[in-house]
Amino acid sequence: MNIFDDKINSYRDILDSHLIDIYKTGPESLSKPINHTLSGKGKRFRPILTLIIADINNVPIEDAIYPALAIELLHNFTLVHDDIMDKDVLRHGIETVHEKWDENTAILSGDAMLAISLKLLMRNKSMNKLDLIQKFVNGLLSVCEGQAFDIEFESRKNVSVNEYKQMIYLKTAYMIGLSAQIGGIVCNLPSSKTEDLKEFGECIGMVYQVQDDLLELFSDSKSMNKSLDSDFALHKKTFLWVSTPQELKPELNMILDKFEFDKTGTIKSLRNFMVSNNIKLKAENFIEENIQKSKMILNDMEGNVQFLRYYSDLIFNREY
Amino acid sequence: MNIFDDKINSYRDILDSHLIDIYKTGPESLSKPINHTLSGKGKRFRPILTLIIADINNVPIEDAIYPALAIELLHNFTLVHDDIMDKDVLRHGIETVHEKWDENTAILSGDAMLAISLKLLMRNKSMNKLDLIQKFVNGLLSVCEGQAFDIEFESRKNVSVNEYKQMIYLKTAYMIGLSAQIGGIVCNLPSSKTEDLKEFGECIGMVYQVQDDLLELFSDSKSMNKSLDSDFALHKKTFLWVSTPQELKPELNMILDKFEFDKTGTIKSLRNFMVSNNIKLKAENFIEENIQKSKMILNDMEGNVQFLRYYSDLIFNREY
Structure with missing residues (x-):
């Protein structure tokens, strides 16, 4: 373990601690599958990349965390929908949403994750907020x-x-x-x-x-x-x-x-x-x-x- | 028929003429179901409301058309996904996407319509662009x-x-x-x-x-x-x-x-x-x-x- 490994692990912990609290209100038929999906042991590979770039530019994690979380939610939205299409039953070691619940729940909770992702993306202090959103939407x-x-x-x-x-x-x-x-x-x-x-x-x-x-x-x-x-x-x-x-x-x-x-x-x-x-x-x-x-x-x-x-x-x- | 009816009909025509051209490139498995959905005879009730508000404030239609189209795409995204969930086979007098193609096509073309909707929303000259996006995302x-x-x-x-x-x-x-x-x-x-x-x-x-x-x-x-x-x-x-x-x-x-x-x-x-x-x-x-x-x-x-x-x-x- 070196200092970079430590940082990566701490970023993953920070991301995970946000992810388990990301959607607590709202209908249970959304909050349960969303929390289930985000409790999977994902590598958090994409948002960690975002956080590392903030780190090397001496920008505090707090300023990058919500856009980073937005990326992870967007990624998970695609996984939930792709898993329906590919009929995959396991993801990150746990049951996929359409397998644990049903397809309707997976479609709708995927959609809601995308909405949450966009809401998270809006929470940033960048001077180029519109640019950020434009690129994110193109990515979608x-x-x-x-x-x-x-x-x-x-x-x-x-x-x-x-x-x-x-x-x-x-x-x-x-x-x-x-x-x-x-x-x-x-x-x-x-x-x-x-x-x-x-x-x-x-x-x-x-x-x-x-x-x-x-x-x-x-x-x-x-x-x-x-x-x-x-x-x-x-x-x-x-x-x-x-x-x-x-x-x-x-x-x-x-x-x-x-x-x-x-x-x-x-x-x-x-x-x-x-x-x-x-x-x-x-x-x-x-x-x-x-x-x-x-x-x-x-x-x-x-x-x-x-x-x-x-x-x-x-x-x-x-x-x- | 009075002047308001004339305007409403012309708005619907303008909206429809944009909608049939909204997504021409990209994979056929997306463009075909998207164009099929948007060719249905929807009332265009929501975007017409947007355009009327532009009209009564003497703002040219061109300045409101893309956000209005964004609303219509967002609405149609929900219809395509809801129709899967409700197992509806007809919508606006034509077959639903999951019925004409399959569920996977309906899930994915719905997702893409949402992406297109957000791209359209970005095309506006409002001074409060971020506010517009924030409210749209809350709506989603x-x-x-x-x-x-x-x-x-x-x-x-x-x-x-x-x-x-x-x-x-x-x-x-x-x-x-x-x-x-x-x-x-x-x-x-x-x-x-x-x-x-x-x-x-x-x-x-x-x-x-x-x-x-x-x-x-x-x-x-x-x-x-x-x-x-x-x-x-x-x-x-x-x-x-x-x-x-x-x-x-x-x-x-x-x-x-x-x-x-x-x-x-x-x-x-x-x-x-x-x-x-x-x-x-x-x-x-x-x-x-x-x-x-x-x-x-x-x-x-x-x-x-x-x-x-x-x-x-x-x-x-x-x-x-």
Whole structure:
């Protein structure tokens, strides 16, 4: 444990302590599922990024906490709705809302979380409040569009690598870029600097998503394997799938078709297939490119970016 | 037809012409259901209220159109999600999104409509832009809470008149009050005046909802009868239901229980029950109180409120 780990843990504690008190009034059919969702052991990865940017700019946590919480609520709104769509039954180790209650409760409590998110966002002292809201709203549309493409791809026979990259940009990277950018806006940094932070966050986001695709297949962690099941069931297009050359697709499909009869065997064959055809390598190269790009952006940034470097390295080296 | 009718019709045309072009880019799985929803023949009742307030304050339509469209998109977002929850198959004479496509498409295109709504809201020249957004976001949470209470009430054995009023305030009246208030904010009126407009709009909203409850039972319009079916199926609590005295509830329940076997007979018995026990009268009195309150607010308003009076009278006298 070093000083950065301590800070990260304390940020997570502060966020969690706010989250359990975020919506106490109102109808129980909203407050219960909302509190349930926010009691899950999320990594709080996005709002911590926002808080770190406040920290390195010597802005007190109190000035950044509500926009950071807004980001976390927005993220959780998308999870609650996405879990209905993907029929996922577990999230952060606890039952999803539509599983514990029902779909109606999940739709409506998701909507309410978005409303709460926007209310939290308004609580900030930034001189560029309108800019903050504008970017947040753009992020909301982006994440809807990304999710729409993701679902459209399930039933598509072909999806190009570029289409896939565009999808994960909209669905994941934009929001992580926003988490960093919002940190900059709250610190009243000039827009050239908040744009750099956005781009830096987007690199992390691209890495994060392709890591997910890799870890789902190559990690032995149980939670990653769970996602794999649901991805297979839905014919999700992953970076590995879209990067498989056209002439190898028949072979890939033959392997995938065996999943429901022999899960362990299929995973083994798939791992072999992805390694021997250098498709795993393509994913690793894509991740590496984005890591390098993020490092270049960091190197050009003024001030003390050590904490930000430490945090992004934690993500780049994650194993689950 | 008089000059006000002409204006109202032209506002509806202007709104409709914007609505069909509101979301052309992006994934088809979003743009198609969004355009389908907005092509329905909605009354555009809320945004027209906003535009009338701009008109009577001599503010050009162009300055109020985007916030007015934002209100209509917000309203349609709630309809798309509510229709999933209530399992309604028709809306404005066309299939609902979850019926024409599926639930996932309806959840996600509803979310995207909300994002578009917020983007439209940002397009205004008001000096009080942040105030506008704050009130809009409060309205969003209000409508979620109102819908949550409405659903909670379905499975409750008893709901008081006050609880019911609170529910329709949150679900319907707040948003109509907001439509009027936003008109005032766009015209840069002082907050005392925008608060009057809000209260005026809320009176219209309370009237509108209780009218709905009455018309569903007493009108012979087909669309109103459709709502009645779904209300019965869901055990919806209406103004008439909550206003039935406790000692008459067993008799009311006996009548309601016959609905699935004999629809026409049940409607006839219900009408008799509500008339002979003066419960219909209670609803009419509540409507009248709110109409009088709205007229008092209008009488105290400065400026030319004739158009606003004409428009609210149209609503008060509606028969479907």
